[in-house]
Amino acid sequence: MITLAVPSKGRLKEQFDAFLGKSGIALKQTAGARGYRATVEGHPGIDVMLLSSSEIAAALAGGDVHLGVTGEDLIREAVPELEGRVNLLKGLGFGFADVVVAVPKSWIDVSTLADLDDICAAYAVRYKKRLRIATKYKQLTRSFFAHAGISDYRIVPSAGATEGAPTAGTAEAIVDITTTGSTLKANGLKILDDGVILKSQAQLAMSLGAEWNDEQRAIAAAFLKPLGVEI
Amino acid sequence: MASFPTYGPEEIDALNGVADAVLGVFKHHGYTRHEPAVLQPAHLFVDRSGEEIRRRTYELSDPTGQELCLRPDLTIPTCKFQVDSGASFPARLCYHGLAFRHQPGAGQFWQAGAELLGLADRAAGDAEMMGLAAEAVRAGGVKDFSMLIGDLGLFNTLVDALEVPAQWRGRLKRHVWRTGYFEKLLARMVSGETNDTERTVDALAGLKLMELKPVIEALIDQEGDAPLGGRTREEIVERLMVQACDDSAPRLDPEVADLITKFLKVSGNGEAALEEIRVLTKPVAAKMVKPLAAMAERLHALKNMDIPLDRVRYVAHFGRNLEYYTGFVFEFWTRAGEVAGGGRYDTLLESLGAPRGTTAIGCAIRTERLLAARGEA
Structure with a gap:
């Protein structure tokens, strides 16, 4: 048996069902399992678990499932070094979104990371504390900022509505996910010119931390082949 | 994954022996022992050392949701204690305890440290702290060591003295210790491709x-x-x-960039290196007089401590990348690696609520490494 984790609800679930449908594959909800379990028609060796997107990323990271479908942003946040832990098998062509650095539009003197670096340093000198970046992408933010040479800042964890943090006064700038940028704009924020951290989409991913014997590998290969993925 | 060792009876006895010798030196020179709490508010460190230190800090939250961390160093809590107590300056404090960092090898290490806070005479403070560290290392049983010294204050003065576009001075100063990144930054400034808010x-x-x-x-x-x-x-x-x-x-004059590059490459025996810098910075000699004199005075102080200057290496780009350091830094090295380090952090106390301009210099002795170094000798 292998386990495949797919989103339990929402756009991502519908789009994945449609994606499988194009290859003639359908998921079938298991009766009595309260909607948390399913099977794949024609693939009895696969146990399908319906989880939330972030749970799927965590399960891939921990080796608790063999395969999973979720956003690349969540996978990279859960597993900062993918090498040897999770293989991204296929970008699924939906769930597109960018993880970006956004600052208040009124900062007309700031349009690049180099500017933000100046602002962070000046802020630390002036206010004796670090400029706050609200985000739920702690790992992505840290490695991106480290690469850009920005160090005078602190991350404020955000559970939701990150884009409202600068207006609410709980952070000065944010790192968040955006599709069209309109929510950012509505909150008086702009994306830095070189502030795209990740162009994300839904990924079919394989956890290397899960047990993979020959039989399990064969089950996965048979399922993945019609989807255009060789493992 | 970092490891967390348990110390056996012999190890802990040996470690305590070294610690007692080091703390004895501190006490003899009027430093009073403090023991900061192991768990500290996380923001205390993040606000002062930046997000980078957080990557290596063990954070946890208490049942009320307050964010705590295992102290990644003892300097900040010790300085905070002094400021909060309202006691007068100058003050001499010391400690010995475990610090915790997520890093390869052991995730915890013993540090014996001393802090000299609020002494207005910086030259006297520099000399006292280097002398204290040298004496402590020797008392810990290590007589054979070399020293590494640096002062990014020299570099900062140079950048201010040279023809550098005003908005770039801060960038050069901030990134000087990032090897690789700094060279690229300099090249971008020369070519004018800096991606500013054009x-x-x-x-x-x-x-x-x-x-x-x-x-x-x-x-x-x-x-x-x-x-x-x-x-x-x-x-x-x-x-x-x-x-x-x-x-x-704006563009950076290639000759200025060249001078900066050459300056940062200076490395060697203390007195010779200082002379090299004197020659190199001749075009702005007037501005460099003060920091160069301070460095010469430090070398003189070392000579008085029986530290042969051929064992003191000055490295122009040497600055400790813990971000509260403000200029002068030093390290003691043996075949077992770095055994002690310290430097000046003249803005830390103000950030903790002390009056503006309250100076600070300190050192930390890695007592475990002293033990290892004794074994090597």
């Missing part, structure tokens, strides 16, 4: 000085009710004025 500055091109402010304010107003994100309008106006008054397409 559009806004272009819009200001050709305006007279007195026209600048209202135009900038109008540009901010165009953004309507966008949040100011913790900054003031004045800050934004001021930064753009500086950029607009400078060359509209």
